[in-house]
Amino acid sequence: MVFLNNDNPNYSKADGELMQRALDIAAARLNITDETDAELGTLARFVRAAFIIGNRDVEAMAKFAVKAVLIRRKNYL
Numbered sequence: 001m002v003f004l005n006n007d008n009p010n011y012s013k014a015d016g017e018l019m020q021r022a023l024d025i026a027a028a029r030l031n032i033t034d035e036t037d038a039e040l041g042t043l044a045r046f047v048r049a050a051f052i053i054g055n056r057d058v059e060a061m062a063k064f065a066v067k068a069v070l071i072r073r074k075n076y077l
Contacts, residue, residue: 002044015051022047022061029066043069 003011003020011019026043027033034040046065055061 002040003047018056018058019044019047019051019061022050022058022065025058025062026065026069029062030069039069042072 002023003016005016008016023040023044026047027040030039030043032040032043043065046068047061050061050064055064
């Protein structure tokens with residue numbers, strides 16, 4: 001539950017819910033189920049980046065984050 005922190009002054013509850021849905025979709029697509037997995041944090045950062053540049057489509061944010069992580073994986077092999 002990375003984005004569902006009510007104490008975050010930077011995002012509204014609706015924004016947090018939007019980003020959380022995108023993160024959940026992206027994590028499911030990459031089969032990341034462990035909340036302590038470092039790659040989940042990476043996904044969250046890419047979801048946040050998509051949000052910051054103005055993307056508000058959950059599917060598009062998830063797709064952006066998944067692609068970014070896959071590229072990152074490829075570069076670290």
